[in-house]
Amino acid sequence: MTRLESALAATAYQREWFAGIRARVAAGEPLALVNADAPQEVLRAMGIPYVVNQWWASVVSARQRADASLQVLRDRGYPDYSRQYDAISLGSHFLAEDEAPWGGLPRPTVVVAETSGDAARKVFDLWDELDGTSFYPIERSSAVEAPSRWWELVPHRWEEAFGPERLDLLSSEIEGLAAFLEERTGRRLDLDRLAEVMDLVNEQAEWNRRTRDLIAAARPTPVAVGDTIPSVMIPQWHRGTPWARDAARRLYEEVADLVDRGAAVAPGERLRLMWLGRGLWYDLGLYRRFQERYGAVFVWSMYLAIAADGYARYGTDPIRTLAARFAGLTDQLYTPPWSTEWYVKEALSHGVDGVVHLVADDVPGSWFTTRALEAAGIPVLEVRANNADPRGDGGTRLERAVCDFIERRLLPSRP
Template sequence: MRSSVEAAAFQKDWFKNTRQRLSDGEPFVLANADTPHELFLTMDIPVVMTQWWSAILSAKRLSPTYFDLMNERGYQRGLCRYCSLPLACAMDHNPERAPWGGLPRPTLLLARLTCDAQTKIFERLAREYNATFFPLEHGAPTSSYPRWWERIKDHWDEVIESHRLDLMVEELKTLIRFLEVTTGKTFSHARLMDVMELINRQEEYYKKTRDLIAATVPCPVSLTDQIASTMNSQWHRGTPWGLHHARMFYEEVKERVEKGEAACRNEKARLMWIGPGLWHNTAFYRYFEEKYGAVFVCSIYLSLAADGYARNVANDPLRALASRHVSMTEFLYHRDWLVKEAKLHGVRGAVIIVSRSCIRPVGGSVGWKLTRMAFEAAGIPVLPIYSDVVDAREWNDAEVTSQVSKFIEEKVLPISGP
């Protein structure tokens, strides 16, 4: 698709231009994906997401080299690899090997402490780069957030507990003061308000695109194109290009629907991919379209963009921003929401990527079983794949392809009708 090609090209050019800015002495932040990078956009500070960098390193087939290096230096093989791959790259100190010359030295490292490994990984990154690590606490939820997607845009201050919002707001204020002192940049509430409103417009296009894909049979766009178009522009949410690209993606999908174009004209069954994208083998999904007419139609990327980001800002953009990020982990892995998305898309089977090195609630070593129970209670069979989304050493293509093929033949096609 044109939109996914443009997204990839834009991101590469953005990275090149950002490196030039940093060579001129501008500050730079390396942050996790669930942190409020809207603050940095407001203050005109470039930010790179560690998960995006992991995806790039894996897509460039560099993960085995970097992880072998890390293991040779005494780091356990079971360390969470999605989050630790940027550390492995940093330890190499070889910009000629890294994509596009590698990451420059960050001014600040930012992560929310959503699991124990995050603290150690970012502390080690800080030592490797000789940079400051600014941790954000992960306030404990006291609610299971039932049907959060129906109320979060306009009633986020009622859905999210006040103690979580209060803590995040105070931490963001401290972060802003730190950035102003260390970078000389100035924070503006009015500018943040503009960014948040622009994001709302951008996310509305994702919602329209998600709904269009869910309602159209056969599916008009492949999962690979969905992820590429959504993920890259989400890193630039709140920018004119982010809005432009979200609109472009929607209009291209709409055009494909009107022309009757499809990812697989012989669609016979719809599948859901649960977990991060399979960055070292994005062509994996297409094999099952060609052999069985089984199409992966949805994943967390477009679905969360459609349901989880927009906020009615009112008069407090900082608190609205806090509500977006303090709850992201819970919403992303919310089993009822995942089942809702599966039903919306007419899914007849779900594949979960299970990483034994991760303890996250869905694709981690524990929570995936609860997700499977929720799906099976809804009449949707689930197949767990034990592998890793960035570490190609853990991937056996023939074995996994055989597992998914058997799942489709025995569990999915029999309930998908003629």
């Protein structure tokens, strides 16, 4: 199996970076643990090291330590069956150093998360109970109206897309976060530095958009989803750095070279599939297991797609522009018709023959997403599983379901 050089380089960089984070914290520097939908650019501009909660949960799950981390929560009297993607990092924090991936996650000085529900809020309240750790909750509003084709609107006309009231609220939240971090760490937010960070993120998003468009147009697909996920997401967790921008450019250049050479993940490609939902971290090999048997290739995941369409924001006020980046992120991914229109657009542009829709228990709007895709003539398989919790034979059950979907619904329609 040939791996993308950009994926190998990103994975190696992340491991080296994490070792550096552990050393910096051991030397007395503060550490933040932040949810994926928190405005991380503030921490970047303030020079505060941070780890993304969902990234660390994916590492724990990929290294088969999710069940041990959830057992810690059970042993402490907490539920292990709700919001596992949010809670695994908390459980892993209590594993012995030799049992945790990469030596384990150091205790954070601050945790930052958007309060998207009662259960998620309680996970971070537990972090707040640890000695030396403080929690800053981010409040975010919900959309009342949905603009058509939001992906064309949000880079420059984001005030129109989200409305002044939503942006006022999140701008105030970001200012409050900066004051909170200043109090806890002694570091100040420089708006000129934040503007530089925002510019780098925009450059990174533009490279991701070019890569997404290349893959969408390529027939057959030149790159495996299992490679594009680390190639895209590791740099995403380093947004606002030259390394992350350059990593996005390297991915584009590598994919462009593969397209020019006519490379194919599966030379006998017969079916193009879309993986809709979070990555199956405990079994990333699943995406490849249908290639030889059926000539079925996963050509799409939300990670590259949202990195292409969801992050670029241009404006003169860095705080309000940053608010525009995060005000609608949940809407774009999970709230119909924002999400449903976008998923149909992506499915059609990538020419997919079918969609495997991983439905998580904390993701709203899944029914509308499936209905919209089916209405567009694209068959959908809904599977219910937690992407980071391997218990219950989820990977094997899911693989059987995909095989049945291919054999019964997709292959009969092929010549």
